[in-house]
Amino acid sequence: MISKTFLLTIAMVGGLAGAAACSGKSGGAGAVDYSVSAQRNYEKGVKELEDKDWLAASKYFAFIKSRFPYSKYAVLAELRLADAQFGAEQYLEAIDSYRLFIKFHPTHEMVANGYCSYRIGEGYYHQLSGDFWMFPPSSEKDQSSTEDAANELKTFLDKYPDSPYRDKSKDILKNVGKRLADHEWYVARYYWDRGKPMGTVIRLRRLLERYRGVGYDEDALWLLGRAYVAVAMPDRARGAWSELVDKFPASTHAGDAKSALTGLHAGTATPAGSALTPSTPAAPAPSSAAPAAKPSESPTAPAAKPGASPTAPAAPVGPTPPGVAPPGTPSPTPVQPK
Numbered sequence: 001m002i003s004k005t006f007l008l009t010i011a012m013v014g015g016l017a018g019a020a021a022c023s024g025k026s027g028g029a030g031a032v033d034y035s036v037s038a039q040r041n042y043e044k045g046v047k048e049l050e051d052k053d054w055l056a057a058s059k060y061f062a063f064i065k066s067r068f069p070y071s072k073y074a075v076l077a078e079l080r081l082a083d084a085q086f087g088a089e090q091y092l093e094a095i096d097s098y099r100l101f102i103k104f105h106p107t108h109e110m111v112a113n114g115y116c117s118y119r120i121g122e123g124y125y126h127q128l129s130g131d132f133w134m135f136p137p138s139s140e141k142d143q144s145s146t147e148d149a150a151n152e153l154k155t156f157l158d159k160y161p162d163s164p165y166r167d168k169s170k171d172i173l174k175n176v177g178k179r180l181a182d183h184e185w186y187v188a189r190y191y192w193d194r195g196k197p198m199g200t201v202i203r204l205r206r207l208l209e210r211y212r213g214v215g216y217d218e219d220a221l222w223l224l225g226r227a228y229v230a231v232a233m234p235d236r237a238r239g240a241w242s243e244l245v246d247k248f249p250a251s252t253h254a255g256d257a258k259s260a261l262t263g264l265h266a267g268t269a270t271p272a273g274s275a276l277t278p279s280t281p282a283a284p285a286p287s288s289a290a291p292a293a294k295p296s297e298s299p300t301a302p303a304a305k306p307g308a309s310p311t312a313p314a315a316p317v318g319p320t321p322p323g324v325a326p327p328g329t330p331s332p333t334p335v336q337p338k
Contacts, residue, residue, distance in 0.1 A: 030055035038068035045080060054088040079110055082119070091123040098123075114160030118169055121156050124149035125172050128179065139182035146183075150176045174214065181211035185220070192223065197230035218244065222253035225260060234264050 030053065035041050045060030061077035061084065068074055082097035098116040105111060128145055129138055153173040157166060184207035191199030204224040207216060221244040228237035241257040248254060 030059065032056050032059045032063075034060070034063055038064050038071040038073040041068075042073040042076060042080075045077065049080065049083060049087065052087060054084045057087075058084040075105060075108065078105075079108075079116075082116075086119060086123060089126070091127050095120050095123045114156055114163030114165055117152070117156040117160065118163065118165040121149060121152035121169060122172060124152050125176060128176075137182075137186075138179065139186045141183075143180055143183050146176055146179050150180065177211045178214045181207055181214045181216050184211065185216050188220075188223065192227065197227040200224075200227040201231060218248045218251040218253055221248075222251075222257060225257065229260075229264075238264055 033044070035044065041060050041064050045057045045064070048054075048057035048060060058081055061081045064071070064077040065074050065081075078097075079101055082094050082101060085091075085094035085097055098120050101108070102111050102116050110116060124145065128149065129141070150173065153169050153176065156163070156169055157173070160166070163169075184203050188200045188203035188207065191197070191203065201224065204220050204227065207220050208224070221240050225237040225240040225244070228234070228240060238261060241261050244251060244257045245254055245261070251257075
């Protein structure tokens with residue numbers, strides 16, 4: 001009976017063959033010369049990995065798994081097959097292969113040192129889309145894949161404190177954090193520009209809680225203070241601007257923040273500067289004089305019907321504009337809307 005592992009290996013090799021065909025390689029790519037020992041075939045497969053001939057490497061490792069299933073090189077070949085998929089940019093397949101290796105060989109050296117877990121996080125990172133001039137920037141797109149990459153890398157760092165791959169993982173996680181911070185800043189500005197400061201507050205607080213140190217701290221603290229003022233939370237605005245002045249005294253926003261703090265102490269709600277102020281359309285100026293009444297219009301009330309009791313007119317609200325009868329003078333009955 002054919003085992004599931006053997007079928008999975010055949011599928012992996014087939015996928016790599018398709019990838020090699022699509023890449024347009026020629027000149028003997030994928031050619032192999034099998035040896036009689038598992039060790040020698042493994043060494044040839046590793047050499048093909050170094051030469052980036054992913055198809056040839058996968059053939060050697062699949063041969064080891066089928067012909068030498070009880071050799072220690074069979075387990076290593078399973079791992080290197082995942083490496084071949086990773087090199088061929090078949091990241092989803094590689095991630096699944098690394099997960100299976102962790103599941104079936106939890107005590108293996110390459111699992112214990114965090115290699116497989118690190119490669120899973122790296123695979124998620126390499127799947128992230130880049131920017132292309134025909135499409136919206138990546139910061140404006142859904143960030144589910146970016147969050148998956150961040151979660152995998154954080155899990156790796158928490159689980160393998162002594163792994164030799166920690167430094168590489170931290171570098172990748174910093175890049176992932178920058179992408180997520182770009183998205184939070186984009187959404188925060190989106191709400192701010194549309195006059196929704198509470199949405200700005202929520203996004204900026206999330207940005208500062210999760211992604212400090214990636215380049216947005218100064219701008220985020222300045223805009224957060226302004227958003228707090230806009231939602232009538234001056235105490236929290238004071239806290240945001242005080243942190244900006246204390247931690248970033250050389251910031252371009254430090255002077256504005258100091259002026260804004262002075263304004264808060266003096267009871268002024270609007271801080272200095274208008275670079276990050278949401279635009280609000282100005283109300284139209286009132287007319288200086290009321291239009292002249294038409295000849296047919298009369299300032300006197302129509303005659304009361306027989307038997308009807310006279311009622312006092314309602315007092316007008318606000319000042320009386322020029323050309324309008326003073327309070328107490330009956331006005332024409334308004335036309336009711338249909």
